[in-house]
Amino acid sequence: MSLQLDFPAVLERWPSFLAGAALTLELAFFATVLGALIGTLAAVGRGSRSALIAGACKVYVEAIRNTPLLVQIFLVYFGLASLGLKLSAFTVAVAALTINVGAYTAEIMRAGFEAIPRGQIEAAEGLALSRLQIYWHIILLPAIEKVYPALTSQFVLLMLASSVCSQISAEELTAVANYIQSDTYRAFETYIIVAVLYVILSLVMRAGFWGLGLVLFPRRRRLGTPL
Amino acid sequence: DLLDDIMQAKKIRISTDVAIPPSGMMDSSMKPTGSDVEVAQLLAKDWGLELELIQTTGATRIPNVLTGKADIIISTLSVTPDRAKVIDFTKRYATLQSDVGCLKSSTVKDWPDLKDKSIGVSRGTTQDTTLSNMKDKDLKIARYDDDATMVTAAVSGQVDCVASSATIINQIGVKNPSRVFESRIPLATFDLAIGLKKGEPRLMDKLNGWINDNVKNGKLNAIYKKFHGVELPPDMRS
Amino acid sequence: MSGHLNVNHLIFLGQGALWTIGLSVIALIGGGIVGFVIALARISPLKSVRFASAVYVQLVQGTPLLVILFLGYFGLAAIGLKVSPLVAAGASLTLYVAAYLGEIWRGCIQSVPKPQWEAAEGLALSRTQRMTKVILPQAVRIATPPTVGFMVQIVKNTSLASVVGFVELMRSGQIVNNSLFEPFAIYAIIAVTYFAMCYPLSLFSQRLERRMGRGRSNLAPA
Amino acid sequence: MQQNAPSPEPVVSLRDVQKSFGPLRVLDGVSFAVERGEVLALIGRSGSGKSTALRCIDRFEKVDGGEIVVCGHRVDRPDVDLRALRQDVGIVFQSYNLFPHLTIEQNITLAPRAVKGLASSQAKDLARKVLAQVGLEEKVHAYPEQLSGGQQQRAAIARSLAMQPKVMLFDEVTSALDPELTAEVLKVIEQLAADGMTMVMVTHEMGFAKGIADRIVFMHRGKVHETGPASILMSPTTPELTQFVGTGNLKS
């Protein structure tokens, strides 16, 4: 092997790695919460009886799903600045990630809505519940429960994809890696450590979603069905 | 021995980032050009070799030679002790004067004026390291993945100061006349050198000899002046 | 560092787009073949095979593609394998795509109703015959829409191959921008180009889904 | 079973109802009425339009023509107040359609709270009352999947009862159940009938129809083919009903 690896030389910068990992998690957290919200609204919007709302939601979802995140980030970052709006890199990163993951969430949630048996909705209609009440009480939670694994994976993917935020000066994990590797020229050691950290982060996120699932789906918890 | 391999193959593979103007970039017909590219071309010509430019990104310049995918790197490598632990550097073939540049309309004169101003810089460059080490100065640093993104950030108004070479600082105003930047605070002068894998003394000697010759005959200075608009420092122009 | 967007720039971008398509095709074929093996391994009767393939999937799905590409390209070289960037990028993308397609396809195979497996078993078909004659033909129908949907992700993700020196669409856009500094115009062009490549696939996948009359979501790295 | 004297205003009345799905004419001039306290059984072979007729009464399907009046609501009109209508009508389907993520109590209290604005404690008392009616007091805190089919169906009936409807519609509520479970559900419905609830039920259980229905409506190809008291099942006058009752007997 023509290459000598010297992990200690890179590992001694662990505070930077930790800070990067923390920022990555932070980005993922905000984008997940906001994206879930926007995505759910867009999913509901796509089923709207107003052609305008349904159409707008569709355009949003399709435009985002069919272009790379990096391009979206650049367009938001430089676009806003050209308009004179100077937001911090963190704000822009969260905004772009939210817009991005919101579109995917919308698609997943829509599948969840469609998976609710017609009979459930008819039963609720038969009980004189209003449209909004039906969405809230009958559709939302079971739909989320049905697509929970897909949502979990999507949000983990979002966390991994947040690595491109290094491009707009957000100091997340990949940015830290890029800095350390160009400062030390020890690229292998750096990227191997970063890969391990990402795997750990994704496990942490999955564990978090698992725990959240326990809270969200009391029936699952009580009947012991695996999530 | 790498030198023999190169000579036998009649081809030298040089790792260069073509996205860091004016050292490496594309001309309007999308051919690689820039000061580093011309240095590489000159070297290949002098040694009678075919040139293969290995186009890289900032992150992969070094791994390319460590894993034998390229023979040497000519890509604005500044020499630092940390880096010298990983690869070997030749003598300097150029220098890089770095300044902190600010909007012409701003009042920045010295370090204290930089408080609350975000300073754009290319991530992991020696400018970045230098600024990052000035912990006492309480600077707000915005790091971009490469010079181009940093310049774009300055052009579009995301930052009002940048730490970079004078060439690049001047470039911003060319791209956006309403945002002219000029050098305000000198940062440091770095030596740029050719990088190669450790343990290749014969190649190292030959490269050093070639640099000496071309410093003396003024060819390196000419290339530098052509792209950077200024000459190399006096002690490199004998 | 000169002037305005000209024909050369557009040609350069076009070449980048061609590379994007080429890499996508390689990733899909390689990832498809390996992914099929992974899908079968994930439902293997052997516990060790199931476990190993699950670990593989978890590792790959937990690592950004950028890092996989980097380690793939230089990692192979570091252990003394001399490979061209094309082979290295192809191999890395294959590993990556296989992990996702393998999981998608495993789900599709397992979503063939259990009674179908039992009915085939009850007819004395061997394991291979059950798979090839009963389960897979049904799974293929279920799998087509999410697979086509995932191809969109492949197309977009090839942009990361720039790390191993590919000047594909995204990288060519960055290079052009570096000499023109018109980020808004250039990234808009790139966005539209990606959209033009991806949207037909999305549309096709949606149409297939609708024809099958069931809503399935497809996973999507951004 | 109470046989009220026909009041001038029936609870449910259909007059010449027409309904097509695409080219398929499913209801072709259906008319019948249900008086207060009456139990009406809708029978007929598969595809004859029984479920569709029932669903039209609660406006799960819009009719193409004819007139439907339910508790004073003009169901055929586009401007009918759906939520008011559905407070007067309870409907129970073959697939019980309990909400799987809610406990039985939550299933029952949801609509009274959300629609009628009952306080939580009131709603819970109500839940206990209707669960007692169907004999499921001990299952308040269970989830639907913890119940047997018969228990789920009884819970679904209780959920409808909690809205205190004026008429209940049942669509083959026992056909997914095995004989023993069927028996428990039928007992509950019998009790409802005895309490004077107005009911329309689609059923395959001829024995039950005979025993409980005040009137039988036999549907055939989207039309009311024969109608009369339960005794018409013993002495059918049309060949279609004769055949239908004949095959039904196979399930003996």
Next chain:
Amino acid sequence: MQQNAPSPEPVVSLRDVQKSFGPLRVLDGVSFAVERGEVLALIGRSGSGKSTALRCIDRFEKVDGGEIVVCGHRVDRPDVDLRALRQDVGIVFQSYNLFPHLTIEQNITLAPRAVKGLASSQAKDLARKVLAQVGLEEKVHAYPEQLSGGQQQRAAIARSLAMQPKVMLFDEVTSALDPELTAEVLKVIEQLAADGMTMVMVTHEMGFAKGIADRIVFMHRGKVHETGPASILMSPTTPELTQFVGTGNLKS
């Protein structure tokens, strides 16, 4: 119905079979035997273990203890030759489980060709023969979804017959069907019985069990509670069977 003299070697025999799912003991010492040409009906309430017993015979479940011998195969042994066993046993489920991507003919010829190596033309002749047996000749080239439930179930029976099994197992093959369709499927099974096929059937159709079965096995809580000729249904000796037959009668 043929009443063969019991041969020394039964086609199917279970002796003291034990089977648990986790903590739940589903079969608790089940023993019975089926002679050549005999029709045995397994009855019992839901959850009593009928399906499990049937599935153990074709080794869809592994038993925890006891002995099962089917056509000479020691089914309880781990080393039993599964494919040989399943060539001797045909099984038909409640959900017909035809392969939706294949035509009826392809459904039927698949196993004979893949397992027995029949030539295509031979297999097609065979398909025509078994389809004639179940009265579906005209549907050879249809896809399953183009058939009614009863037709699908008959096609599933034909598919099993094409393997020329020595014994057929039926698990509530009519319970997803309405009375009319039930009748056509039962007729096919009656014909098979008349032709001397050995059969074990789980069924809810008491009338049918009475009419066709040579012997009844009544299961209760994982045990064989009563067994005997069909006449035990008229004069049950245990209270459990009395109750079971009683409730069964509700479905009259």
